[in-house]
Amino acid sequence: MQASSKVLPSQRVKVSRGEIHVIKERCKQCNLCIDFCPTQVLRESDEANEKGYHVPELVEEPEKGNTCVACGFCQVICPEYAIWIEARRDE
Amino acid sequence: MRKAVLTGKHFWYGNIAIAEGAIVAGCRFFAGYPITPASEIAEHISRRFPEIGGTFVQFEDELASIAAMLGASWAGAKSMTSTSGPGFSLMQENIGLGVMMEVPIVIVNVQRGAPSTGLPTLTAQGDVMQTKWGSHGSYEIIALSPDSPQEAFNLTIRCFNLAEKYRVPVILLTSETVGHSAGKVVVPPKDKIELVQRKKPKVPPEDYLPYKPDEDLIPPMACAGEGYAFTTTGLTHDEKGYPDTTAEAHEKLVRRLNDKIRRHLKDIVDVEEENMEDADIAVVSYGQVSRPARKAVGMAREDGIKAGSIKLITIWPFAEHVIHRWAKQVEYFVVPELNYGQIYLEVKREAAGEAKSLLIPRMGGKLITPTEIYREIKKVSEK
Amino acid sequence: MNEQTIAEDKLELHPIDKWLRSERMPHIWCPGCGIGPTLYAWIRALDRVGIPKEKVVYVSGIGCCGRGSGYLDVDGFHTTHGRAIPFAIGLKLVKPELCVNVISGDGDLFSIGGNHFIHACRRNVDLLVICTNNFIYGMTGGQLAPTTPLGDRSTTSPYGNIEPSFNTPHLADASGAVYVARWTSIHVRRLEKSIAEAMEMKGFRYIEVLSPCPVSYGRRNKLPEPDDIAEWFRQSSIIRNGANTSEVQIEKEKPLILGNFVKRVGKPTFYELMKKLEEKVRGR
Numbered sequence: 001m002q003a004s005s006k007v008l009p010s011q012r013v014k015v016s017r018g019e020i021h022v023i024k025e026r027c028k029q030c031n032l033c034i035d036f037c038p039t040q041v042l043r044e045s046d047e048a049n050e051k052g053y054h055v056p057e058l059v060e061e062p063e064k065g066n067t068c069v070a071c072g073f074c075q076v077i078c079p080e081y082a083i084w085i086e087a088r089r090d091e
Numbered sequence: 092m093r094k095a096v097l098t099g100k101h102f103w104y105g106n107i108a109i110a111e112g113a114i115v116a117g118c119r120f121f122a123g124y125p126i127t128p129a130s131e132i133a134e135h136i137s138r139r140f141p142e143i144g145g146t147f148v149q150f151e152d153e154l155a156s157i158a159a160m161l162g163a164s165w166a167g168a169k170s171m172t173s174t175s176g177p178g179f180s181l182m183q184e185n186i187g188l189g190v191m192m193e194v195p196i197v198i199v200n201v202q203r204g205a206p207s208t209g210l211p212t213l214t215a216q217g218d219v220m221q222t223k224w225g226s227h228g229s230y231e232i233i234a235l236s237p238d239s240p241q242e243a244f245n246l247t248i249r250c251f252n253l254a255e256k257y258r259v260p261v262i263l264l265t266s267e268t269v270g271h272s273a274g275k276v277v278v279p280p281k282d283k284i285e286l287v288q289r290k291k292p293k294v295p296p297e298d299y300l301p302y303k304p305d306e307d308l309i310p311p312m313a314c315a316g317e318g319y320a321f322t323t324t325g326l327t328h329d330e331k332g333y334p335d336t337t338a339e340a341h342e343k344l345v346r347r348l349n350d351k352i353r354r355h356l357k358d359i360v361d362v363e364e365e366n367m368e369d370a371d372i373a374v375v376s377y378g379q380v381s382r383p384a385r386k387a388v389g390m391a392r393e394d395g396i397k398a399g400s401i402k403l404i405t406i407w408p409f410a411e412h413v414i415h416r417w418a419k420q421v422e423y424f425v426v427p428e429l430n431y432g433q434i435y436l437e438v439k440r441e442a443a444g445e446a447k448s449l450l451i452p453r454m455g456g457k458l459i460t461p462t463e464i465y466r467e468i469k470k471v472s473e474k
Numbered sequence: 475m476n477e478q479t480i481a482e483d484k485l486e487l488h489p490i491d492k493w494l495r496s497e498r499m500p501h502i503w504c505p506g507c508g509i510g511p512t513l514y515a516w517i518r519a520l521d522r523v524g525i526p527k528e529k530v531v532y533v534s535g536i537g538c539c540g541r542g543s544g545y546l547d548v549d550g551f552h553t554t555h556g557r558a559i560p561f562a563i564g565l566k567l568v569k570p571e572l573c574v575n576v577i578s579g580d581g582d583l584f585s586i587g588g589n590h591f592i593h594a595c596r597r598n599v600d601l602l603v604i605c606t607n608n609f610i611y612g613m614t615g616g617q618l619a620p621t622t623p624l625g626d627r628s629t630t631s632p633y634g635n636i637e638p639s640f641n642t643p644h645l646a647d648a649s650g651a652v653y654v655a656r657w658t659s660i661h662v663r664r665l666e667k668s669i670a671e672a673m674e675m676k677g678f679r680y681i682e683v684l685s686p687c688p689v690s691y692g693r694r695n696k697l698p699e700p701d702d703i704a705e706w707f708r709q710s711s712i713i714r715n716g717a718n719t720s721e722v723q724i725e726k727e728k729p730l731i732l733g734n735f736v737k738r739v740g741k742p743t744f745y746e747l748m749k750k751l752e753e754k755v756r757g758r
Contacts (some may be wrong), residue, residue, distance in 0.1 A: 023488065028498055030688075036660070052645035053505075057482035074526030076518070076662040080500060081488045120568055122560075141755035146567045146748065155560035158553065158590075162533070162564030165551065170564070188554050199518040250576075315549040315565055316529040316572045321494070322544045324552035333498065333544060334552075 215455025233328025506700025508685025
C-alpha cells in the first residue's frame with residue numbers, strides 16, 4: 001500500500017509554543033513531567049512547596065532546543081493535576 | 092395488563108402478602124438470592140414486576156443483592172430484598188453502609204432455625220439481636236414483626252414508609268410460620284393507602300449539602316442524575332459528604348444517626364395492648380408467638396388470673412417506654428420467644444427494680460402452644 | 475524566546491478543575507501514582523464523547539482508587555469493599571439514561587469483588603468498568619493482591635509470591651464482556667481514546683489500566699523511585715490491538731501487551747432483554 005501523506009516543506013510548519021502553568025501546592029515531586037518531556041524543558045528546582053516537595057522549573061537553555069512545544073504530555077501524565085500548558089502558535 | 096394494587100379480598104401466604112405489600116408501597120426494584128423459606132417472595136415478584144414495570148434481578152449472592160438495592164435507592168427507586176438467616180448474615184456489612192449513607196431500603200428476613208444452616212424449613216425468632224447489632228458499630232435501625240399474612244401485608248407498607256421517612260434500612264422480621272401460613276388478606280383501594288416519600292432538597296444544587304439535616308435530624312435526599320453532583324461515602328463524613336475521619340466528625344455524625352431514630356421513638360414504636368388495664372402479669376410477645384400468647388392470656392383470664400398481653404409490632408427501636416410504664420403496674424413480665432432469650436433481655440432491662448421477668452424459651456423448629464404459655468402464667472400467678 | 479515562562483497564577487486552574495472538587499486537592503495519592511492520570515484520561519474521554527456532568531455517575535469500592543469518587547464533581551458513590559459493581563448495577567437499571575462508571579482497584583474488583591465482576595460480564599449489564607491495576611493492596615500498606623506477578627514481594631509474601639496472578643482481560647473476555655482493553659497510566663492518550671470508544675458502546679465494557687504504585691509495590695520490588703514503574707511500562711510495553719486475550723498474561727520478564735483486545739457488537743444488554751420481556755408479558 002502507498003503512503004498517502006506528503007512531506008511538507010519545513011518552512012511552512014508552524015511550531016506551537018507553550019506557556020507552562022504549575023500549581024505548586026499540588027506538586028509531589030514524582031518527576032514524571034521532567035522524565036517524559038520530549039524537549040526536556042523542565043528540571044527539578046531547589047524551591048520546595050509547603051509540603052517539602054521540589055516543584056519543576058524551566059531549563060533556560062532554549063538555544064539547545066529545550067523549548068516547550070505544547071505537546072501537553074506533562075499535563076496528561078501528571079498524577080496531581082499540578083501542571084498544564086497553554087498553547088500559543090508562533091506566527 | 093394486571094394492576095399494581097390488587098384491591099379486594101385474597102387468600103394469600105404470608106410471603107405472597109409481603110410481595111404484594113411491597114408492590115402497593117411502590118417498590119419497583121427487587122434484588123435477591125434464593126433461600127428457604129423466603130424464596131416465594133422473589134418468585135412472586137419475578138412474576139409480577141414485568142406486569143407492572145419493575146426491575147427484578149436475581150443476583151449471584153446476597154452481598155450483591157443488598158449493594159444493588161442501595162444503588163437503586165440512590166437512583167430514586169423504592170427497593171427491597173428478601174432472605175433468611177444465612178443470607179441476612181451476608182448482608183450485614185452493607186446494612187451498615189445503608190445506615191451510614193442514610194439509604195431507604197427494606198429487607199425481609201423470613202427467620203428459620205439457626206445458628207448456621209440450622210433448620211432451613213422450620214421456624215424461629217433467633218435473629219432479633221442480629222437485626223439490631225448485626226453490622227459493626229453503634230447504630231439504630233428499625234424492625235417490624237408481623238404475626239399473620241394480613242399484618243405482613245400491612246407492615247411491609249409501613250416498612251417502606253419508615254425507610255423513606257427516616258432514611259434508614261428497615262427490616263421486616265418475619266418467620267417461616269408466617270411466611271408459609273395462608274390467610275385472608277384485604278387489599279384496600281389504592282387511594283386509601285397512605286404512602287410516604289423521601290424528603291427532597293428544596294435548595295438549588297450549589298447550596299445543597301447532602302448531609303445537612305433539618306430540625307428532625309434527617310437530611311433531604313437528592314438522587315443520582317438530578318444535577319446535585321453530590322458525593323457520599325461509608326467513611327465518616329461531614330455535611331458535604333466529604334470524608335472527615337476525625338473523632339469530632341465521628342461523634343457528630345454517629346450521634347445524629349442514632350438520635351434521628353431515638354428522638355422519634357413514639358412515631359416509630361407500635362404495640363398492641365390487650366387486657367392490660369388491671370393486669371398483674373403481662374405477656375410480652377411479637378411475631379407469630381403473639382398468637383398463642385394472646386390465646387394463653389384469654390385462658391388465664393377465664394381462670395380469674397389478671398393477665399394481659401403486650402404485642403410488640405415494632406421490635407427495634409425497642410418499646411422501652413411501654414415496658415417502663417407497665418413495669419410500675421405489673422408484677423411479672425412473661426416473655427415467650429423462639430430463641431434462648433433475646434427480647435427477654437430488653438424487657439428485663441426495662442423492668443429492672445420494678446417487676447420480675449420470666450423467659451419461656453423455645454429453640455427454633457416448632458411453635459410454643461397456648462397451653463404451654465398458660466401453664467407458665469399460672470405458675471407465676473401462684474408465686 | 476523570552477515568552478516561554480512558567481506561569482504561577484494560582485487563580486488559574488488546571489483544565490480538569492471544572493470536573494474536580496478543587497477544594498479537596500491535593501489528593502491523598504502518593505507521588506507517581508497512576509490513578510490521577512487514569513481519571514484525567516477518563517474525564518477527557520467524557521469531554522470527547524460529550525457527556526454532560528449531570529449524567530455522569532462514578533461508583534468506587536474501597537482502596538486508594540475508591541477515594542476517586544469523592545474528588546470529582548459528579549454524583550459519586552464510595553461504597554463497600556468489592557461491591558461497587560452490584561451497587562452500580564442497581565443504579566443503572568433504575569436510571570438507564572445515566573453514564574454509570576465503576577473505577578476501582580484490582581483487589582476490589584478481582585479479589586473480594588471477583589464474583590460480581592464475572593457475573594456482570596455474563597449478564598452484560600450496561601457499565602463501564604475501569605480497573606487501576608497496581609499489582610498490590612496499596613492503601614493497606616502493600617499486601618499480596620490477586621494481580622501480584624509471580625515471585626514479587628509484598629508485606630504478606632515477604633519471600634516472593636507463589637500464587638499465579640489473574641489475567642484480567644482474559645477473565646473479562648471469557649465471561650462475556652463486550653469491550654476489553656488494557657493500557658497503562660502513561661499511555662494516557664491511547665487510554666483516553668479507548669475509554670471514549672468504550673463509552674460509545676453499550677453493555678459491559680472493561681478496561682484494565684496498569685498503574686504505578688511506587689510506595690507500596692515499587693519499593694519492595696526494585697522499582698523504588700516515583701518514576702521507576704512508569705519507566706518499566708515505557709520500556710516493556712508492546713501494543714497489539716486485537717490480541718488473543720489468553721496470551722496477555724502479565725509476567726515480569728516478558729513484554730507487557732497492551733491494546734484494545736475485544737469488541738463485540740450487537741450483544742443485547744440485560745436492560746434491553748428485561749424491557750423486551752416486559753413487553754412480552756404485558757402483551758399477553
